Amino acid sequence: MTTFEAILLTIVTASTPFLIAALGELVAERSGVLNLGLEGMMAMGAACSFAAAVTFDSSLIGAGAGALAGALMAALFALVVLGFAANQVGSGLALTILGLGLSGLIGAPFVGAKRDPIGHITIPGLSELPVVGRLFFAQDLFVYGSLVLTLAVAFFLHRTRAGLMLRSIGENHTSAHALGLPVLRVRLLAVLFGGACAGLAGAYLSLVYTRFWSPGMIAGRGWIALALVVFAAWRPGWALVGAYIFGAASVLQLHAQAAQFGLPSQVLSAVPYAATILVLLLLSLRHGRAIGAPGSLGSPFVPER
Amino acid sequence: MNSTTPALVELRKISKRYGELLANDGIDLAIAPGEIHALLGENGAGKSTLVKILYGVIEPTEGQILWQGRPVTISSPVEARELGIGMVFQHFSLFDELTVAENIAVALPATWTLSAVRARLGDISRAYGLSLEPDRAVWTLSAGERQRIEIVRCLLQNPNLLILDEPTSVLTPQESEHLFITLEKLAADGCAILYISHKLEEVRRLCRNATILRAGRVTATLDPRERSAREIAALMVGNEIGEVKSSGVHEGQAEILSVQNLSVPPAGLHGQALIDINLNARAGEVIGIAGVAGNGQSELFAALSGETTVESASAVIINGKPCGSFEIDQRRKLGAAFVPEERLGHAAAPTHRLSENILVSHHAVGAVSKSGFVVLGAARKLARTIIKGFDVRSPGEDAQARKLSGGNLQKFVIGREIIRKPKLLIVNQPTWGVDAGAARLIRQALVDLARAGSAIVVISQDLDELFEIADRLAVIHHGRLSPVKPTPEWTKEAIGLEMLGVGHDREAGHAA
Numbered sequence: 001m002t003t004f005e006a007i008l009l010t011i012v013t014a015s016t017p018f019l020i021a022a023l024g025e026l027v028a029e030r031s032g033v034l035n036l037g038l039e040g041m042m043a044m045g046a047a048c049s050f051a052a053a054v055t056f057d058s059s060l061i062g063a064g065a066g067a068l069a070g071a072l073m074a075a076l077f078a079l080v081v082l083g084f085a086a087n088q089v090g091s092g093l094a095l096t097i098l099g100l101g102l103s104g105l106i107g108a109p110f111v112g113a114k115r116d117p118i119g120h121i122t123i124p125g126l127s128e129l130p131v132v133g134r135l136f137f138a139q140d141l142f143v144y145g146s147l148v149l150t151l152a153v154a155f156f157l158h159r160t161r162a163g164l165m166l167r168s169i170g171e172n173h174t175s176a177h178a179l180g181l182p183v184l185r186v187r188l189l190a191v192l193f194g195g196a197c198a199g200l201a202g203a204y205l206s207l208v209y210t211r212f213w214s215p216g217m218i219a220g221r222g223w224i225a226l227a228l229v230v231f232a233a234w235r236p237g238w239a240l241v242g243a244y245i246f247g248a249a250s251v252l253q254l255h256a257q258a259a260q261f262g263l264p265s266q267v268l269s270a271v272p273y274a275a276t277i278l279v280l281l282l283l284s285l286r287h288g289r290a291i292g293a294p295g296s297l298g299s300p301f302v303p304e305r
Numbered sequence: 306m307n308s309t310t311p312a313l314v315e316l317r318k319i320s321k322r323y324g325e326l327l328a329n330d331g332i333d334l335a336i337a338p339g340e341i342h343a344l345l346g347e348n349g350a351g352k353s354t355l356v357k358i359l360y361g362v363i364e365p366t367e368g369q370i371l372w373q374g375r376p377v378t379i380s381s382p383v384e385a386r387e388l389g390i391g392m393v394f395q396h397f398s399l400f401d402e403l404t405v406a407e408n409i410a411v412a413l414p415a416t417w418t419l420s421a422v423r424a425r426l427g428d429i430s431r432a433y434g435l436s437l438e439p440d441r442a443v444w445t446l447s448a449g450e451r452q453r454i455e456i457v458r459c460l461l462q463n464p465n466l467l468i469l470d471e472p473t474s475v476l477t478p479q480e481s482e483h484l485f486i487t488l489e490k491l492a493a494d495g496c497a498i499l500y501i502s503h504k505l506e507e508v509r510r511l512c513r514n515a516t517i518l519r520a521g522r523v524t525a526t527l528d529p530r531e532r533s534a535r536e537i538a539a540l541m542v543g544n545e546i547g548e549v550k551s552s553g554v555h556e557g558q559a560e561i562l563s564v565q566n567l568s569v570p571p572a573g574l575h576g577q578a579l580i581d582i583n584l585n586a587r588a589g590e591v592i593g594i595a596g597v598a599g600n601g602q603s604e605l606f607a608a609l610s611g612e613t614t615v616e617s618a619s620a621v622i623i624n625g626k627p628c629g630s631f632e633i634d635q636r637r638k639l640g641a642a643f644v645p646e647e648r649l650g651h652a653a654a655p656t657h658r659l660s661e662n663i664l665v666s667h668h669a670v671g672a673v674s675k676s677g678f679v680v681l682g683a684a685r686k687l688a689r690t691i692i693k694g695f696d697v698r699s700p701g702e703d704a705q706a707r708k709l710s711g712g713n714l715q716k717f718v719i720g721r722e723i724i725r726k727p728k729l730l731i732v733n734q735p736t737w738g739v740d741a742g743a744a745r746l747i748r749q750a751l752v753d754l755a756r757a758g759s760a761i762v763v764i765s766q767d768l769d770e771l772f773e774i775a776d777r778l779a780v781i782h783h784g785r786l787s788p789v790k791p792t793p794e795w796t797k798e799a800i801g802l803e804m805l806g807v808g809h810d811r812e813a814g815h816a817a
Binding site: 167178295 | 361362381382383385392394397398399400402407410411412415
């Protein structure tokens, strides 16, 4: 395996949590709910999955616990913004702070523990192809899962009736309610799905990417995933492309540091975040507005009765 | 109601209470199969509340609904549709970013697939003359086409009862006539129609039975063709409607507004360009600008008000001062005032108090601010004066703008400008979606302002309104303005043709 191939492999690993978290948030936002608590839900997912995986010595149980933790955090968020129609931005920020704190508490007994790498599934034949073989056909379950999830979300949104309902509700909840669509129920499910995905993304970080838990290990990835949804113009296919671009940026800055690039390491660590701001800036310069933003995004819905 | 036919649907003593307010008070209404029944009333009379109850959007506080003779509870629109009730909303219940077919499919039972919708769309189009392209995104369509989507959405479910809420408010006279023919065809096929409108002439054209609401109660059930429009209007507003008169001829008066060769490139994808607009308004004169929505009215309003500026200063001259490049406040300081089309979000900030909304247009020209600080007392006093002077029914000057009904908020935002006694008033759709009483008050206020020596430009889709108050009229179509002619020289037919762009050859500049 050449250095080049090794770098490509780490890019896949770095990109997968971005993709999973962004897909979940994308579904929630298409239903009209802006959940800024992504970072907090990912932290909870990372802490709970690591705790469960160490306790039961099973990465699978760990992943399940991570998704569950994310979904529970999302349920709390849903109670506040759907049940009580509270401000989504404020509630989401509060959820991030809560998640970061709570995850530190849950993860504290497990600081210093280390997990073994999880198994890779090698597809015979295909994995022997040059370059792309090891890159795409000898990966762990999460990587395959995230690619399948991208297809599934795209299919769900654009080819199923439930997806059409979800998009309609996100586009205009007043019209949707007038037509009798269950606005709050669909939003609840979308938010829970978003939370489970965020939890899973967090689980991937602690179980596969670092294989240990430490507070602050999410390190702004939740915010990048949020920006990614805008970058993707709320489309799953573009979320895949964007996740790999941001993943590449975050890996290449490490290699640039290792190669003594001549720039201070702090500047290089800032590259993925600066890239996020730059991409958002370019997008809004080109379109003048957030193209494809669901019409009701972020506005609370109170049914008239 | 025809006593020999059993009713398809019967509402008995329907009441709906919102806290102190009784929106519906013991309403009785019966509709027979194949009947086109009109529901008439002012804004706030309870029409929308009543049809929302019938369509299952809200629950009645009291009362009973009989469907084909048996009592039913309609607790959601889905249940209403299962009974065979379809509804065409006034503010369309459409999703701009979705396609026509998707918009239709989402409102149909789960058994309908997109391809089934596409296939049936063709049949319905042929049967009722409602042509639609299934894969177009809704935001690219005209108001008439959007309404067709709503109607087709209902028709695909073979409704027994079709409810239409103010269906012609966004249509040209020709499109309206087309709609009437469709509705008559439907009624002939046995579908009952509940037709909500405050345009009396079209109710008399279409309906044999009408129920009139005022302040939540039924004031009369009658045959609109046997009564005069004036008599019916009186039943709606509770007092005889006075006629608004235009103020006459104004040759030789000072020119307050002069627009010369005004051209503005389109703003963005959906924008309409303005092409070589010429227009003037003299003191004491009301100029009317007719046209179908989306032909450049908003753009013309923006260019006149200064929301859009142009490089050529002399393209817009207010009070003798070339001000094409002036921003809105600079134009206000020249004595101009502006009332945009959207009441909520443009003319008024929805979640702000009425007194705070005074600041929206008075901050630079009124006495409501002093060296950069707001004088809230003055704003509140002004709000109270407007509420009183323009009969704005609201809980007071501290009520949020969004809590007011459309008519009352419109009276407030128009009053806010008129109270400044502007030399020039530009107003876009002054009475859109406003009840008869409020509309009369607004028109009278406009005419009174003109009589006092101001020049007024009214952009409106309501031809009756323009014929009533305008001294001179022009039609805007695809961003071009027809010649401005004295109102008596126009016929409704000529205007209708201009609105469709077939009136005369504008490229060559000949009048028809």
